[in-house]
Amino acid sequence: MNFYSIRDLRTDSKSMWETLSEGNEVVITNNGKPAALMIDIPADSFDEVVQAVRQAKAMIAFNSMRRKAAARGFMSDEDIEAEIQAARNEG
Numbered sequence: 001m002n003f004y005s006i007r008d009l010r011t012d013s014k015s016m017w018e019t020l021s022e023g024n025e026v027v028i029t030n031n032g033k034p035a036a037l038m039i040d041i042p043a044d045s046f047d048e049v050v051q052a053v054r055q056a057k058a059m060i061a062f063n064s065m066r067r068k069a070a071a072r073g074f075m076s077d078e079d080i081e082a083e084i085q086a087a088r089n090e091g
Contacts, residue, residue, distance in 0.1 A: 001025045006035070061087035 002019045004026055009016065016026055020040045028036040041049045065083050069075045075083075
């Protein structure tokens with residue numbers, strides 16, 4: 001994985017695109033913290049890649065709910081709906 005700052009994205013995008021075209025992932029950082037992940041998407045598998053990313057995000061949200069439920073002992077229906085809505089808003 002290769003890391004680029006937001007500033008690099010503006011000033012050195014050519015290098016970033018070259019990294020992507022080589023099949024590597026690019027992480028964009030904001031104030032030194034990962035903010036975005038860029039991956040090369042083959043033209044014939046765009047829908048599959050988008051679906052895989054959505055599934056991964058859903059699994060992350062589900063695991064977060066499970067951890068919170070274990071810590072609290074339970075989650076109300078409102079808490080579950082709020083977690084689902086927060087995950088949808090991130091996408």
